[in-house]
Amino acid sequence: MESWLKSCGAKGLDDLKLADFPGTGRGVKTLRSFKQGDTILTIPSDVLWTVDHAYADPVLGPVLRSVQPPLSTEDILALYLLFVRSREGDWMYDGLQSHIAALPTSYSSSVFFDEEELEVCAGSSLYTVTKQLQQLLVDDYRALVVRVLGPHPQLFPLDKFTLDDYIWALCTVWSRSMDFALPEGKSIRLVAPFADMLNHSSEVKQCHVYDPKSGNLSILAGKDYKAGDQAFINYGPIPNNRLLRLYGFVIPGNPHDSYDLVLATHSPAPRFEEKQKLWPKAGLESTSTIALTLTDPLPRSVLRYLRIQRLSEADLAAVKLQKANVADEQISKSNESEVLQFLVESLTGILDGFGIQLERLEEQLAKDFYPVGSNSWAAAHVSLGEQRILRLSRKRAQYLLTVVDSGKDGKAGAQSTASKACAYCGQESSQLMVCGRCKSVAYCGRQCQVAHYKNGHKAVCKAPASGKTEVE
Numbered sequence: 109m110e111s112w113l114k115s116c117g118a119k120g121l122d123d124l125k126l127a128d129f130p131g132t133g134r135g136v137k138t139l140r141s142f143k144q145g146d147t148i149l150t151i152p153s154d155v156l157w158t159v160d161h162a163y164a165d166p167v168l169g170p171v172l173r174s175v176q177p178p179l180s181t182e183d184i185l186a187l188y189l190l191f192v193r194s195r196e197g198d199w200m201y202d203g204l205q206s207h208i209a210a211l212p213t214s215y216s217s218s219v220f221f222d223e224e225e226l227e228v229c230a231g232s233s234l235y236t237v238t239k240q241l242q243q244l245l246v247d248d249y250r251a252l253v254v255r256v257l258g259p260h261p262q263l264f265p266l267d268k269f270t271l272d273d274y275i276w277a278l279c280t281v282w283s284r285s286m287d288f289a290l291p292e293g294k295s296i297r298l299v300a301p302f303a304d305m306l307n308h309s310s311e312v313k314q315c316h317v318y319d320p321k322s323g324n325l326s327i328l329a330g331k332d333y334k335a336g337d338q339a340f341i342n343y344g345p346i347p348n349n350r351l352l353r354l355y356g357f358v359i360p361g362n363p364h365d366s367y368d369l370v371l372a373t374h375s376p377a378p379r380f381e382e383k384q385k386l387w388p389k390a391g392l393e394s395t396s397t398i399a400l401t402l403t404d405p406l407p408r409s410v411l412r413y414l415r416i417q418r419l420s421e422a423d424l425a426a427v428k429l430q431k432a433n434v435a436d437e438q439i440s441k442s443n444e445s446e447v448l449q450f451l452v453e454s455l456t457g458i459l460d461g462f463g464i465q466l467e468r469l470e471e472q473l474a475k476d477f478y479p480v481g482s483n484s485w486a487a488a489h490v491s492l493g494e495q496r497i498l499r500l501s502r503k504r505a506q507y508l509l510t511v512v513d514s515g516k517d518g519k520a521g522a523q524s525t526a527s528k529a530c531a532y533c534g535q536e537s538s539q540l541m542v543c544g545r546c547k548s549v550a551y552c553g554r555q556c557q558v559a560h561y562k563n564g565h566k567a568v569c570k571a572p573a574s575g576k577t578e579v580e
C-alpha cells in the first residue's frame with residue numbers, strides 16, 4: 109500500500125510506519141521527531157475513497173448513478189469497497205486493493221456482540237440502538253439486493269456481496285471515514301488509505317485537514333512527537349455509546365459521555381395541535397432527542413419541551429403571549445412542579461430499566477469481573493456512563509422540584525440549570541470545592557470528589573506542570 113501511495117504522490121510516508129501499540133492496537137509510529145503543527149502526511153485526492161470517485165468509476169459508476177432515489181453515502185462507499193475487493197486480478201484496482209488488503213478482516217462494533225455481551229448494557233441507549241441496527245442492517249441489505257445487487261449479477265456476484273460482507277464494509281466506513289464541512293453547506297465523507305491507520309487520542313486537537321481546492325487529505329502533528337511515538341488524530345468528542353457502535357472501543361471515564369433522551373408526544377394528547385405549534389417556537393419538535401451530558405445533565409431544552417407538553421388551558425393562554433424564548437422560564441408553579449415530578453419519575457423508570465445497576469457495575473469493573481478490553485467490559489463502561497448521567501439528571505430535577513415545591517423562588521431555581529452543581533451527585537451548592545488537580549470540575553464534598561475520581565474522572569483529570577494529585 110505504501111509504495112502505491114508514494115507512486116501516486118503521497119507525502120510523509122518515509123517518516124511513518126505501521127506498528128502495534130498496547131491498548132490501541134495497530135497504529136502509526138513516527139520515525140522522526142515532529143513539532144506540533146508540522147504536516148506529517150498528505151494523501152492525494154486521487155486515491156481517496158469518496159462518493160465522487162465511486163460515481164466516476166467506469167464500471168461501477170453508471171450503475172450507482174442510475175439508482176433512484178440515490179443510495180446513502182455510507183452505502184455507496186460500502187459498495188465501492190466491496191466492488192473493488194471483488195475485482196481480483198483487475199490491474200485497474202491494484203492500488204485500492206492493496207489498501208483493502210491492509211484493512212481488518214473483522215470489527216468489534218456492538219452490532220457483533222452476542223446476546224450475553226449486549227445484556228451487560230441492557231437498559232442503555234446502546235442496547236436499544238444496537239438491537240434496532242442489527243435488524244436495520246438485514247433490512248437494508250435485502251433492499252440493496254432488490255434495488256442494486258440482484259439486477260446486476262455480473263457486477264455484483266452475490267457470493268462476494270453477502271450480508272456479512274455488507275456489514276464488514278459498513279463497519280469499515282463507520283470506523284475509518286472522515287467527515288469535512290465544505291463551502292456552501294456541502295460536506296464530504298472520505299476514507300484515506302494509510303491516514304485511516306491513525307488511532308484516536310483526546311490529547312491532540314483536530315489535526316486532519318481536507319483541502320477543498322486540491323482535494324488532498326493532510327495530517328498535522330497534533331502535539332510534539334519524538335521518533336518512535338504513536339501519532340494520533342482526534343476522532344471528536346464522541347460518547348462511549350457511539351464509540352462502541354461505530355468504532356468498537358470505549359474510553360473509560362469518557363468526559364464526552366451522553367444519554368440521548370427521547371421526548372415524544374402523540375396526537376391523542378390534550379391540546380396537541382396548539383403544542384405542536386409551540387415546540388418549533390421553542391426550537392423543538394413534537395419528538396425531540398436531547399443529549400444529557402456530564403456537564404449539562406438537565407439541559408434547558410428538556411424543561412422547555414416538558415413545560416409545553418404539560419400545559420394546562422390557563423398556561424396555554426400565558427405561553428401564547430410569549431413571542432421569543434417560548435417556555436424558557438417557568439410558566440406556572442403547577443406546570444413546573446408537574447414537569448419536574450414527571451422528569452424524576454421518568455428518569456427513575458429509565459434507571460430501573462438497566463439490567464445491572466450502577467453500584468454493581470462499579471464493583472464488577474473494580475474486581476475485573478469482565479476481562480479488560482472484552483466486549484462485556486466495553487458494554488459495562490457504556491452502561492456505567494449512561495447511568496451516571498441519568499442519576500445526575502434526576503438529582504438535578506429532584507433539587508429543582510424541592511425548590512419549586514417549597515415556594516422559595518421557584519422561578520430562579522428552575523432557570524438556573526446551568527449554575528454550579530456537584531460534578532458527581534448534581535447537588536447544587538454555593539460552596540463547591542474545585543478539583544485541585546485539573547480545576548475543571550467541582551464537588552459538594554470530599555466523598556463525591558473521591559467517588560468521581562475513582563469512577564472515571566481519574567482518566568481525564570490532567571495534572572498541571574507540577575502534577576500533584578489532590579484526590580487519592
Ligand SMILES: C[S@@+](CC[C@H](N)C(=O)[O-])C[C@H]1O[C@@H](n2cnc3c(N)ncnc32)[C@H](O)[C@@H]1O
Binds near residue numbers: 135212305308357
Ligand atoms: C481509523 S482506525 C485506526 C487503525 C486501526 N487501529 C487499525 O488497525 O486498522 C479506527 C479503529 O482503531 C481502533 N482505535 C482507534 N483509536 C483507539 C483507541 N484510542 N483505543 C482503542 N482502539 C482504538 C478501533 O478499533 C477503531 O475502530
